[in-house]
Structure formats: C-alpha cells, structure tokens
C-alpha cells in the first residue's frame with residue numbers, strides 16, 4: 001500500500017466548538033481542509049496505528065465523499081479495523097452505542113447536527129472517545145494544538161470502499177466492515193424499555209406522529225416504532241435521510257418543526273408528536289396542543305424513569321446543563337439523590353456517567369439521555385415517554401399538569417439572536433461581564449438582582465476546570481437570566497438568553513410562558529441592553 005504524504009500548513013488553527021468542528025459545507029470540503037483537520041485529529045489523539053474506529057454520519061451532503069478521504073487517511077496512519085454504518089449512516093447515539101459495544105478507540109461522526117445541510121448549508125465532524133462520548137476538553141485542546149503545528153497529511157493509495165454493501169473488505173493492512181446502522185441500537189432499546197407495553201399502547205389505537213426531518217433517525221424510527229412496536233405505517237414522517245434534508249432545517253423547534261406544531265395544534269391531533277434533529281441526538285415531545293418544554297421533559301422522564309425496565313431501580317443521580325431549568329433539581333430533591341450542574345455540551349456528562357454518579361441527564365436544547373450511551377439520544381427519549389404513557393395510562397397533558405401540580409412549574413424560555421456581528425455580540429458579553437460584580441443589590445426593570453456570576457465548573461471526577469461558561473443573573477424571588485454565546489453556529493455569533501421563573505401555585509400554572517416570564521425578559525433587556533448591542537428588536541428563535 002502506497003502512502004502519499006502531502007505537505008500542508010496550519011489553516012488558522014481550527015478550534016472544535018461545543019460539539020466538534022462545524023463550517024459552511026463549501027469551506028469544509030474545499031480541497032485540503034478536511035484532510036488538514038482529520039490529520040490534526042489523528043495527531044491529537046496520539047495516532048491510530050493498530051486501532052479500531054467507528055465511522056458514521058447524518059447522511060448530509062458531502063458525507064460519503066468525506067468518508068472515503070477519512071478511510072484513506074486512517075489506512076495511512078496504520079489503523080487496523082473500521083466499522084462503518086451502511087451508506088455512511090449512523091445517528092450520533094447509535095455511533096456512541098457501537099463504539100461502546102465494539103470497544104473501539106473512538107469514532108468519527110460527520111454531522112453538523114441541527115444546522116442546515118446541503119451544498120449551501122453546514123458540514124461538520126466530531127470525534128468521540130472510547131466511552132462513546134464527545135471528546136473532552138483535554139482531547140479537543142490536543143486536536144487544536146495539532147491544527148496549529150501541522151505540516152503534512154497522509155493519504156493511502158487504496159480503492160474506495162462500497163459503503164452500500166454490508167460485509168467486510170480489506171484495504172491494505174486494514175479491514176473495513178460495513179454494518180447495519182440500526183441493529184445494535186434497536187437491540188439496546190429493546191433491553192431498556194417495555195416493548196410489550198408500548199406495543200399494546202399502539203394496538204389500542206394510540207397515535208404518534210414522529211417527524212424525522214429527512215435526517216438520521218428515519219430508518220431507526222421506522223424499524224423500531226413501525227417495525228418492532230407495531231405503530232401504523234405513516235407514524236414516521238420525513239423518514240428518508242436526504243443529503244439536503246429535503247430543504248428542511250432539522251432543528252426540532254417551533255420555527256423549523258412548524259408543520260409538526262401545526263399538526264399537534266389541530267382538532268384531530270394525534271396523541272403524541274415527536275421530532276429529532278439532523279444527527280438524532282435531540283428530541284422534542286408534544287401533547288395535543290401542548291408542546292413539552294425540553295427542561296420539563298427531562299424532569300418528567302427522571303421522575304418516571306422507574307416505570308421502564310432499564311431504570312427500574314430509579315436514577316442514582318441526575319445532571320443538567322447550567323442554563324437548563326431547575327425543574328430537574330426538584331425531582332432530585334424529592335428522590336433524595338444528587339444533582340450536578342454542568343456547562344453546556346454533552347461532553348461534561350461523560351465523567352459523571354462513567355463514574356456511576358448519574359443515571360439521567362439533559363439540556364434545555366432538546367437533549368436528554370442516560371447511562372445507556374454517552375450522547376444525548378432523541379429516539380430513546382421518545383421511547384421512554386411511550387413507556388411512561390403506556391404504564392400510566394394518562395395523556396401527555398395529564399402527566400405534565402400532574403408534574404407541575406406536584407413539583408411546581410418552572411416557567412422557561414430561550415431567546416436566540418442569530419448571526420449577530422461577532423464584535424457586537426462579544427461587546428455585549430464583555431460589557432456585562434465587566435459589571436457583573438457590581439450588579440447585586442441594583443434593580444433591573446422591576447426586579448432586584450440578588451446574585452450574579454460567570455459560571456465555572458470543576459469536574460468532580462477529574463478535577464478539571466471549565467471557566468466562562470455563561471453569565472448568570474439571579475433575581476429576588478428565584479427568577480434567573482443566563483447569557484452565553486453559542487459554540488455551534490457558523491455565521492457571526494449567536495447570543496442565547498435563557499430565562500426562568502418558578503411558580504409554586506397550581507392556580508397560576510396555565511399561563512403562556514412568554515407572558516409569565518415578562519418581568520424576567522424585561523429585566524434581562526434592562527441589564528444587558530440586548531437591543532442596543534445587537535441592533536435587533538426581537539429574537540430570531542424563541543423556544
């Protein structure tokens with residue numbers, strides 16, 4: 001096997017963001033760029049000689065071509081065995097499952113998750129480590145270092161691998177195995193959930209509409225929901241993974257999953273609506289005319305997890321990202337177990353899960369998961385909901401309302417200002433940070449500020465410190481506003497403003513969230529001058 005060594009130079013040091021590296025497709029697939037970044041990963045993880053890896057992706061434009069390049073580069077590095085999802089497809093949670101099951105050194109996932117795809121959309125690559133989870137800070141900084149010092153990349157002269165045919169082929173010293181992307185994952189789901197009870201629920205006429213948004217989860221949802229669980233054909237919509245997601249933007253929120261929201265608000269809405277994102281790690285669940293806020297969903301799943309066979313003993317501990325609402329904290333308190341508050345991004349849950357400190361965790365951005373893999377898992381969350389619905393025999397509305405009545409309601413919303421000029425967004429953050437210490441005791445809008453800080457997290461397992469993870473402002477009476485800049489956008493900066501308020505009184509649980517949060521929204525504007533800084537009169541996306 002010949003190896004071509006191509007001299008190269010650092011391309012302005014590529015720093016992986018919240019979840020790998022994402023860029024405009026044209027920039028990522030420009031000759032030399034992908035190769036440069038892949039080599040940096042290979043060098044950053046200490047080489048690939050003799051190792052096995054999983055390769056998958058969300059099916060977006062460029063995936064198959066990029067995989068052939070990756071295969072050539074891993075062969076050049078001396079890798080021993082590659083496991084690839086058929087047609088290059090593996091949802092992020094399924095990739096995590098296969099890495100763990102097959103004990104590989106890690107995995108490469110080609111995805112820009114919830115970002116739009118296609119030639120004019122976004123492309124991305126993330127590296128996961130042997131526990132199946134996103135590379136932690138120590139690994140991503142080693143990769144970043146490598147992007148700054150790279151001088152050459154290696155490409156093996158080998159035949160392309162036919163990704164459409166199941167089975168194992170040899171390429172040089174390396175073997176390449178193309179697997180069914182669904183089988184291992186479906187088997188794991190069968191171990192965790194009461195498929196018999198869920199099957200009976202569907203048989204009794206329960207109707208679900210699952211929008212796979214023409215992205216990675218289509219084949220999984222069809223095989224599990226319509227195949228194994230007997231849900232009627234047509235339960236899964238937009239179930240075919242397409243390179244441009246059929247023009248959809250696979251982010252399950254009220255703006256991009258508009259059709260599903262409309263279906264669920266209509267008079268003959270099904271009993272449950274659900275959607276997942278590009279790479280299948282996010283989930284959204286809706287009842288009839290009642291979208292479930294992701295923060296509430298995590299809390300409800302945690303409070304009811306014991307109804308599923310895989311969690312029969314109940315969770316040992318829980319975790320949420322800092323900006324996620326504190327509804328989960330009330331469940332942890334009720335169960336008498338620990339609650340961990342981590343920075344945004346799934347990688348921070350990895351150590352807690354590995355150490356057996358937590359069973360379930362989640363993020364406000366429609367991500368929930370457990371110790372079954374090391375990624376958030378969209379279809380898993382939908383199956384856990386179905387398991388709970390089957391066992392409780394109540395509607396989603398009854399379960400949500402019952403949860404609020406028992407634990408109180410954490411009104412919650414996130415306001416996103418997208419593609420803001422980077423300097424303007426950074427100026428807002430810098431200015432607010434500069435005033436943070438002097439804020440307590442002052443008023444913002446109609447509220448008094450009680451405390452404020454720049455969130456930092458000390459990992460309880462390895463002691464590592466993550467700083468500057470969001471500016472947090474607590475108001476008198478328990479309200480909260482959090483400000484942070486996104487690490488996954490590809491255009492300018494995205495400012496995220498997270499707003500929350502607790503309401504104990506069940507008589508006041510029926511309000512619209514934006515209405516209920518008005519004083520917090522106004523206080524956030526007063527304290528950070530969002531309109532002046534961003535030049536925007538309102539957010540682009542409200543979730």
Ligand code: VG1
Nearest residue numbers: 018019113345346363365486487488
């Ligand atoms: C966003 C979400 C974060 C999530 C991340 C990756 O990050 O806020 O909660 O972990 O996306 O999700 P940011 O930095 O843009 O706020 V996914 O579905 O892209 O793997």
Ligand code: CO
Nearest residue numbers: 113114279281
């Ligand atoms: Co995702």
